[in-house]
Amino acid sequence: MSLIIADNVKKDYHAGDVTVSALKGLSFEIEPASFVSFVGPSGSGKTTLLNLIGCLDKPTEGKLTVAATDVLHLDRKQSASFRGSNIGFIFQDFNLIPVLTVYENIEYPLLMVQSTPAEERKKRVTALLEAVGMIEQKDKYPDQISGGQKQRVAIARALVTKPKLVLADEPTANLDHKTAYMVIELMKKMRDELRTTFIFSTHDQKIVGEAEIIFTLEDGNLLDRHVEGGKQNG
Amino acid sequence: MGNLFKIAIRNLLRYKRRTLLTASLITIGVVFVLVFISVSGSFKNMMIGQITDSMLGHLQVHRKGYVASIDNLPLNLNLKAGAIARLENILDKQPEIEAYSPRIKFGGMFSNFVETTNIRLVAVYPDREFRTVPLLPLRITNGGKALNRGEILVPDLLAKGMKVKIGDTVVVVATNKDSSVNGKQFRVAGIVEGITGPGGRDGYIHIEDATELLRMDAMEISEIAIRLKDFNKLNPVNQKLEGLLSKELNQQDKPIFELHTWEKLTPFYNIARMIDVMTFFIKLMLIAIVLISIMNVMIMAVYERIREIGTIAAIGTLPGKILNMFVIEGFCLGVVGAAIGNIVGIAVILILNMMKITFNFGQQKGLLLRANIYPMDILVISVTVIIVSVIASLQPAFKASRMEPIKALRHV
Numbered sequence: 001m002s003l004i005i006a007d008n009v010k011k012d013y014h015a016g017d018v019t020v021s022a023l024k025g026l027s028f029e030i031e032p033a034s035f036v037s038f039v040g041p042s043g044s045g046k047t048t049l050l051n052l053i054g055c056l057d058k059p060t061e062g063k064l065t066v067a068a069t070d071v072l073h074l075d076r077k078q079s080a081s082f083r084g085s086n087i088g089f090i091f092q093d094f095n096l097i098p099v100l101t102v103y104e105n106i107e108y109p110l111l112m113v114q115s116t117p118a119e120e121r122k123k124r125v126t127a128l129l130e131a132v133g134m135i136e137q138k139d140k141y142p143d144q145i146s147g148g149q150k151q152r153v154a155i156a157r158a159l160v161t162k163p164k165l166v167l168a169d170e171p172t173a174n175l176d177h178k179t180a181y182m183v184i185e186l187m188k189k190m191r192d193e194l195r196t197t198f199i200f201s202t203h204d205q206k207i208v209g210e211a212e213i214i215f216t217l218e219d220g221n222l223l224d225r226h227v228e229g230g231k232q233n234g
Numbered sequence: 235m236g237n238l239f240k241i242a243i244r245n246l247l248r249y250k251r252r253t254l255l256t257a258s259l260i261t262i263g264v265v266f267v268l269v270f271i272s273v274s275g276s277f278k279n280m281m282i283g284q285i286t287d288s289m290l291g292h293l294q295v296h297r298k299g300y301v302a303s304i305d306n307l308p309l310n311l312n313l314k315a316g317a318i319a320r321l322e323n324i325l326d327k328q329p330e331i332e333a334y335s336p337r338i339k340f341g342g343m344f345s346n347f348v349e350t351t352n353i354r355l356v357a358v359y360p361d362r363e364f365r366t367v368p369l370l371p372l373r374i375t376n377g378g379k380a381l382n383r384g385e386i387l388v389p390d391l392l393a394k395g396m397k398v399k400i401g402d403t404v405v406v407v408a409t410n411k412d413s414s415v416n417g418k419q420f421r422v423a424g425i426v427e428g429i430t431g432p433g434g435r436d437g438y439i440h441i442e443d444a445t446e447l448l449r450m451d452a453m454e455i456s457e458i459a460i461r462l463k464d465f466n467k468l469n470p471v472n473q474k475l476e477g478l479l480s481k482e483l484n485q486q487d488k489p490i491f492e493l494h495t496w497e498k499l500t501p502f503y504n505i506a507r508m509i510d511v512m513t514f515f516i517k518l519m520l521i522a523i524v525l526i527s528i529m530n531v532m533i534m535a536v537y538e539r540i541r542e543i544g545t546i547a548a549i550g551t552l553p554g555k556i557l558n559m560f561v562i563e564g565f566c567l568g569v570v571g572a573a574i575g576n577i578v579g580i581a582v583i584l585i586l587n588m589m590k591i592t593f594n595f596g597q598q599k600g601l602l603l604r605a606n607i608y609p610m611d612i613l614v615i616s617v618t619v620i621i622v623s624v625i626a627s628l629q630p631a632f633k634a635s636r637m638e639p640i641k642a643l644r645h646v
Contacts, residue, residue, distance in 0.1 A: 051640055054548070056548060056639050056640040056643075057640050076553065077552060077553065080547065080550050080551065080552050080553065081550065081552070082550075083548065083549065083550040084549065084550020084551070084552075085550070087550075088549075089545075089548050089549055091545065091643070093541075095541065095542075095544075095545040095643075097241075097545070097546070098248070098542075099241060099244035099245055099247075099248055100241070100244075108546075108549070109549050109550065111237055112237065112546070112551050112555060113549060113550040113551055113552075114550075157549070158549075161550075
């Protein structure tokens with residue numbers, strides 16, 4: 001069964017009397033353990049779509065099912081619980097908590113969202129620190145590490161709860177090309193190891209090529225769906 | 235919960251200067267309130283102690299209607315022998331009573347054979363009076379600390395004005411309730427220091443001399459002053475005695491006695507009340523300081539951390555936990571401010587006591603200020619500060635918990 005099913009999903013924003021259609025009826029499906037990219041210019045609707053999939057916002061029309069849950073009918077608290085259990089987030093600006101160390105940032109979702117026992121927490125955080133190559137920096141604070149390292153910590157934080165899906169909005173936008181490539185490789189490696197679905201948005205064509213499935217968006221429409229080794233119309 | 239505290243404390247330490255300033259403001263408020271309560275409380279207790287222990291006693295019993303005419307010292311409203319016996323029978327059975335003293339109060343003329351002036355006199359059994367108002371002997375500044383038959387203790391201002399000294403012979407002339415005038419010679423046994431308040435400038439004679447002077451066939455008294463073993467039990471004992479005395483009726487089935495606490499017999503009770511009101515307003519000021527400073531710092535904290543709030547909300551932190559995170563920050567600020575304030579406040583009070591500050595109260599000079607603070611006051615102030623801190627944090631914390639993660643993440 002598909003992990004994500006979008007059926008004629010629309011999203012309108014209202015600015016005074018003006019209605020702006022950010023998404024104009026998108027339909028698609030994403031299978032588990034996919035490595036997916038949404039590409040398109042600024043204003044094409046990438047971030048809006050990621051926000052809907054991530055239960056941070058609700059569609060104006062249409063049906064959106066994520067991990068067999070109709071996210072349209074979740075209330076505020078249910079959305080938070082759903083995100084905590086099923087979705088990991090990686091942000092463009094890393095968004096690490098500045099008062100927590102690298103270790104504590106990764107541990108945070110287990111501690112504050114899932115209330116995982118201490119022993120299990122330690123096991124999972126240590127494994128991820130090793131996987132993302134940050135074990136040496138575990139006691140450093142975010143302002144003591146580089147941008148690439150911060151994004152590695154953010155990836156570990158997103159994966160620590162063993163989510164079905166990780167959403168990354170422009171995860172490489174604030175990184176140099178070499179570091180950006182390494183971050184994407186790390187995401188791919190984690191997908192292979194953990195079988196987690198990764199969806200990221202980008203407008204960097206070199207990074208786009210690393211995705212296995214590429215959805216191209218323009219003006220709120222899905223233009224095409226490109227699969228590694230073939231191409232399908234959206 | 236421990237992790238919420240850890241995050242809250244680290245967030246407070248993140249903005250050290252701001253946290254320090256806010257905690258200092260709370261500390262200063264707590265110190266100010268503690269010192270004010272201790273000094274004003276000391277002054278109030280001293281004032282009440284002076285009034286009750288040197289003059290009024292804790293409670294007084296009169297014949298019904300006497301207090302309404304107390305300024306006239308009406309002899310026709312004295313308690314008669316039968317009523318005195320019934321009253322003493324009741325008082326003797328009360329274990330809470332330390333001592334009581336019957337008094338005859340009357341006005342007369344005081345003459346040194348050269349000049350004559352008015353005098354108000356209190357006639358007492360000296361030993362019973364000294365047990366009921368134990369500071370009275372200390373007011374006898376000149377002469378022995380005793381009063382025998384044929385002797386008089388003269389108020390100091392009168393003694394100065396009339397130029398009388400210890401050992402002099404004076405005459406007191408008084409009119410009894412039948413309007414017959416009688417006089418009696420007394421030897422000045424002591425000069426009694428005047429104190430502020432009603433009865434504070436009265437002279438003292440032996441009660442048996444008064445019965446002679448006023449030509450009483452049987453013992454009559456104006457009042458009985460009562461001293462309790464524990465002043466803090468004033469209200470329950472007052473209620474108990476009210477109940478017992480209200481059952482004592484005259485031939486017309488009306489109550490014979492009226493009972494009053496010291497509060498009803500002196501205007502200084504209003505000063506004591508004013509001190510309480512001032513203390514209340516000082517506490518209100520502390521609450522305002524804590525409320526405004528904590529609310530200000532928490533509103534700023536929420537505003538500065540909108541993206542962080544968006545992040546933790548996005549990764550699934552429940553609104554209740556976000557609310558707790560900010561409330562705990564306010565709570566910690568309150569605890570730190572209250573704790574430091576208590577330590578500094580107690581230190582200031584100790585220093586004040588070591589400085590041995592003296593002040594005057596009415597005619598009394600050089601009273602030593604004994605500032606003290608009760609553990610209950612410290613507890614009440616600390617709990618108030620902490621509760622107000624939590625309340626002040628609630629609005630910003632609620633705002634943080636209700637923030638839409640998507641909007642918070644977009645915040646620049």
